[in-house]
Amino acid sequence: xxxxxxxxxxxxxxxxxxxxxxxxxxxxxxxxxxxxxxxxxxxxxxxxxxxxxxxxxxxxxxxxxxxxxxxxxxxxxxxxxxxxxxxxxxxxxxxxxxxxxxxxxxxxxxxxxxxxxxxxxxxxxxxxxxxxxxxxxxxxxxxxxxxxxxxxxxxxxxxxxxxxxxxxxxxxxxxxxxxxxxxxxxxxxxxxxxxxxxxxxxxxxxxxxxxxxxxxxxxxxxxxxxxxxxxxxxxxxxxxxxxxxxxxxxxxxxxxxxxxxxxxxxxxxxxxxxx
Amino acid sequence: xxxxxxxxxxxxxxxxxxxxxxxxxxxxxxxxxxxxxxxxxxxxxxxxxxxxxxxxxxxxxxxxxxxxxxxxxxxxxxxxxxxxxxxxxxxxxxxxxxxxxxxxxxxxxxxxxxxxxxxxxxxxxxxxxxxxxxxxxxxxxxxxxxxxxxxxxxxxxxxxxxxxxxxxxxxxxxxxxxxxxxxxxxxxxxxxxxxxxxxxxxxxxxxxxxxxxxxxxxxxxxxxxxxxxxxxxxxxxxxxxxxxxxxxxxxxxxxxxxxxxxxxxxxxxxxxxxxxxxxxxxxxxxxxxxxxxxxxxxxxxxxxxxxxxxxxxxxxxxxxxxxxxxxxxxxxxxxxxxxxxxxxxxxxxxxxxxxxxxxxxxxxxxxxxxxxxxxxxxxxxxxxxxxxxxxxxxxxxxxxxxxxxxxxxxxxxxxxxxxxxxxxxxxxxxxxxxxxxxxxxxxxxxxxxxxxxxxxxxxxxxxxxxxxxxxxxxxxxxxxxxxxxxxxxxxxxxxxxxxxxxxxxxxxxxxxxxxxxxxxxxxxxxxxxxxxxxxxxxxxxxxxxxxxxxxxxxxxxxxxxxxxxxx
Numbered sequence: 055x056x057x058x059x060x061x062x063x064x065x066x067x068x069x070x071x072x073x074x075x076x077x078x079x080x081x082x083x084x085x086x087x088x089x090x091x092x093x094x095x096x097x098x099x100x101x102x103x104x105x106x107x108x109x110x111x112x113x114x115x116x117x118x119x120x121x122x123x124x125x126x127x128x129x130x131x132x133x134x135x136x137x138x139x140x141x142x143x144x145x146x147x148x149x150x151x152x153x154x155x156x157x158x159x160x161x162x163x164x165x166x167x168x169x170x171x172x173x174x175x176x177x178x179x180x181x182x183x184x185x186x187x188x189x190x191x192x193x194x195x196x197x198x199x200x201x202x203x204x205x206x207x208x209x210x211x212x213x214x215x216x217x218x219x220x221x222x223x224x225x226x227x228x229x230x231x232x233x234x235x236x237x238x239x240x241x242x243x244x245x246x247x248x249x250x251x252x253x254x255x256x257x258x259x260x261x262x263x264x265x266x267x268x269x270x271x272x273x274x275x276x277x278x279x280x281x282x283x284x285x286x287x288x289x290x291x292x293x294x295x296x297x298x299x300x301x302x303x304x305x306x307x308x309x310x311x312x313x314x315x316x317x318x319x320x321x322x323x324x325x326x327x328x329x
Numbered sequence: 330x331x332x333x334x335x336x337x338x339x340x341x342x343x344x345x346x347x348x349x350x351x352x353x354x355x356x357x358x359x360x361x362x363x364x365x366x367x368x369x370x371x372x373x374x375x376x377x378x379x380x381x382x383x384x385x386x387x388x389x390x391x392x393x394x395x396x397x398x399x400x401x402x403x404x405x406x407x408x409x410x411x412x413x414x415x416x417x418x419x420x421x422x423x424x425x426x427x428x429x430x431x432x433x434x435x436x437x438x439x440x441x442x443x444x445x446x447x448x449x450x451x452x453x454x455x456x457x458x459x460x461x462x463x464x465x466x467x468x469x470x471x472x473x474x475x476x477x478x479x480x481x482x483x484x485x486x487x488x489x490x491x492x493x494x495x496x497x498x499x500x501x502x503x504x505x506x507x508x509x510x511x512x513x514x515x516x517x518x519x520x521x522x523x524x525x526x527x528x529x530x531x532x533x534x535x536x537x538x539x540x541x542x543x544x545x546x547x548x549x550x551x552x553x554x555x556x557x558x559x560x561x562x563x564x565x566x567x568x569x570x571x572x573x574x575x576x577x578x579x580x581x582x583x584x585x586x587x588x589x590x591x592x593x594x595x596x597x598x599x600x601x602x603x604x605x606x607x608x609x610x611x612x613x614x615x616x617x618x619x620x621x622x623x624x625x626x627x628x629x630x631x632x633x634x635x636x637x638x639x640x641x642x643x644x645x646x647x648x649x650x651x652x653x654x655x656x657x658x659x660x661x662x663x664x665x666x667x668x669x670x671x672x673x674x675x676x677x678x679x680x681x682x683x684x685x686x687x688x689x690x691x692x693x694x695x696x697x698x699x700x701x702x703x704x705x706x707x708x709x710x711x712x713x714x715x716x717x718x719x720x721x722x723x724x725x726x727x728x729x730x731x732x733x734x735x736x737x738x739x740x741x742x743x744x745x746x747x748x749x750x751x752x753x754x755x756x757x758x759x760x761x762x763x764x765x766x767x768x769x770x771x772x773x774x775x776x777x778x779x780x781x782x783x784x785x786x787x788x789x790x791x792x793x794x795x796x797x798x799x800x801x802x803x804x805x806x807x808x809x810x811x812x813x814x815x816x817x818x819x820x821x822x823x824x825x826x827x828x829x830x831x832x833x834x835x836x837x838x839x840x841x842x843x844x845x846x847x848x849x850x851x852x853x854x855x856x857x858x859x860x861x862x863x864x865x866x867x868x869x870x871x872x873x874x875x876x877x878x879x880x881x882x883x884x885x886x887x888x889x890x891x892x893x894x895x896x
Contacts, residue, residue, distance in 0.1 A: 066744075066748060067745060067748070070741075070744060145693065146693065149689040149690055149692060149693035150690060151689070152689055153689070154692065155692075155696050156693075156696065159745070159749070165742065176681075177677070177681050180681035180682065180683070181680075181681050181682040184682035185682060185686065188685065188686075218667065218671045219670070222670070222671060222675065222678075223674070226678065226683075229683070289663065289666040289667060289670060297724075309666075310667075310670040311669050311670050311709070311710075312706075314673060314677035314678075315674050315677065315678055316681060
């Protein structure tokens with residue numbers, strides 16, 4: 055369960071957000087001023103710190119300055135600042151002193167805020183992974199840098215005809231350590247399913263020759279295709295096609311404009327785990 | 330030597346044409362026929378110069394020539410004049426039939442005869458032309474009867490006329506049967522008109538000459554001409570230019586007056602004479618008045634027709650534009666999603682450090698790009714929703730919802746904003762539990778959300794009150810604010826797409842982004858009502874959503890255009 059430190063002096067606002075975040079399963083710790091927040095951050099690492107800029111005593115920027123100068127005396131936690139839109143000076147300062155992101159209070163209602171919080175939490179966890187990855191790569195010499203060993207990992211069949219999405223999503227999945235095969239048509243994908251062992255199928259809807267839903271029907275018709283988890287990512291399906299597909303047994307349906315590559319990787323991990 | 334060349338049974342005609350030895354009806358039948366046929370064909374020719382109208386004129390002239398010559402043979406006593414005229418008659422008579430066929434062909438088919446057709450007609454005519462002046466045509470003159478004795482050519486004439494008549498009849502019947510449905514009446518009427526004319530002409534002549542040997546029968550045949558003129562006139566009025574109608578009216582009134590006046594020739598007494606004059610006077614006056622009224626009516630009718638046509642065209646274009654716009658929005662939305670996804674994806678990867686560590690200021694800038702992009706994505710979503718709603722493709726999922734919970738959820742969403750704007754946000758629910766309502770909860774939630782958003786937006790200070798009440802068979806959700814209010818001019822336009830009120834088609838940043846227009850569509854799809862009232866500027870406003878507890882299917886055609894039926 056992820057932990058969040060909420061630094062907000064207005065009791066009504068903090069109550070609303072705390073309730074909302076707890077409803078989503080986060081552990082929420084409250085802090086009402088800068089000093090208190092610093093103290094807590096020295097003691098714990100949080101998955102996210104939501105820091106209001108306007109605080110009694112030491113304000114949000116002040117807290118950040120302290121954190122950035124304190125070095126190891128303060129434990130690393132990603133900090134996202136609250137601000138109002140007409141507060142751009144402080145925003146710039148906040149980022150300069152290490153804030154990971156900002157949320158404009160008046161723009162988001164509690165539900166949207168939740169999405170942003172999740173985004174930042176995911177972003178910082180990915181960032182950590184990437185930092186570790188780069189660190190370990192640097193440690194190896196040029197010769198020793200090999201492409202990741204994917205022989206033991208799951209086989210993902212990614213069906214998509216547009217190059218930009220292949221670059222975006224398929225590459226990210228490769229980075230996750232999966233063995234990724236890209237098929238640009240439904241027919242090609244079907245062949246791969248028939249000839250090779252596929253652990254999960256990720257497909258677009260609008261494909262040349264054979265549409266996504268046709269592909270799914272065909273795959274489900276195969277003997278070993280009946281149990282392969284299928285995730286659909288689509289940009290341009292009509293309502294009717296969406297309804298049809300949702301009635302088939304698939305493990306996830308996402309709209310491309312609503313999902314980032316890392317979120318997709320997350321969902322795939324979940325789908326594979328649930329197998 | 331004095332050749333006796335003059336008939337002795339009468340005196341020379343007055344003014345070459347007028348004599349009292351002529352049988353009654355002679356002038357009547359001959360002159361009115363000539364007049365009517367010539368007038369109509371001249372008028373038609375004047376209106377529109379084409380092959381058909383030229384042929385009609387030629388037909389009229391042929392017929393008139395024949396008629397005048399016939400008149401001459403009736404009234405003259407100089408045998409040379411009689412012979413001369415008579416010989417020409419036997420040329421003009423078949424000419425009438427030949428031209429009649431040619432005219433019918435061109436009028437009905439809309440094109441000229443092929444060359445072999447013209448050759449054929451010419452070859453039929455040639456013998457008559459050649460032999461007209463010979464004794465083959467007229468053998469000699471019988472002074473006692475004061476008539477020419479006709480030679481064998483006359484049988485040839487009748488044979489040709491009969492065969493032509495049968496041929497024409499066949500051609501006309503065939504054309505009527507094979508014509509398009511909408512033209513059928515016109516074609517049938519034309520065929521009837523010309524057949525009657527030719528038939529009357531032929532039968533009267535043939536009967537008069539061959540069978541009964543009484544030329545007076547012939548005069549009745551003349552009357553086929555005014556009948557024909559009437560048909561042509563009717564056809565002009567019905568199927569051709571409107572302005573012809575005016576002239577047809579004029580023609581009718583003139584002909585009528587002329588006919589009345591011509592009765593003068595038959596007056597028996599002075600009383601009769603005076604009566605005829607009076608009738609004539611009346612007919613002239615009535616004629617003038619009638620023409621005036623027809624003229625103004627026609628002008629008005631023309632204007633109306635022009636407007637109706639323009640309206641129909643505009644309507645057509647409107648429908649096309651509407652459809653094109655919906656399609657464009659749909660396609661554009663789908664196309665836009667690709668680059669939007671790419672931006673979203675790559676920026677998120679960069680922010681996550683997939684491409685290395687980034688500076689704080691870079692992070693800040695990229696974050697802004699990411700959020701702007703999210704706004705764009707939402708905008709595309711909104712456009713797509715609107716296009717779906719307008720083309721009726723928005724799907725509704727109906728089930729029973731507890732209204733109190735739904736409303737309370739939405740209100741919670743706005744507590745923070747209200748707080749920020751220093752407004753009180755109140756929720757009033759009834760004490761007793763309300764019955765559940767059959768509706769698409771997500772969409773209704775959007776509508777309520779939009780109303781509360783507006784209320785907060787347009788209220789500087791005071792409060793926003795959301796209440797739910799039951800009113801007989803329906804549930805009402807009211808959103809009341811103490812804000813700027815709505816002026817009465819804006820009220821009827823509030824829920825329209827491009828209203829002049831303060832809230833135009835502004836799109837929300839969240840959800841499906843509904844304006845009041847879309848809100849209304851959604852509520853109406855539920856069979857409910859969305860309306861507002863306000864006491865005026867600065868006096869706040871109240872928006873009401875009314876939903877029936879048990880939704881009835883009410884399909885309303887909200888298409889933009891109106892189907893116009895042509896007259």
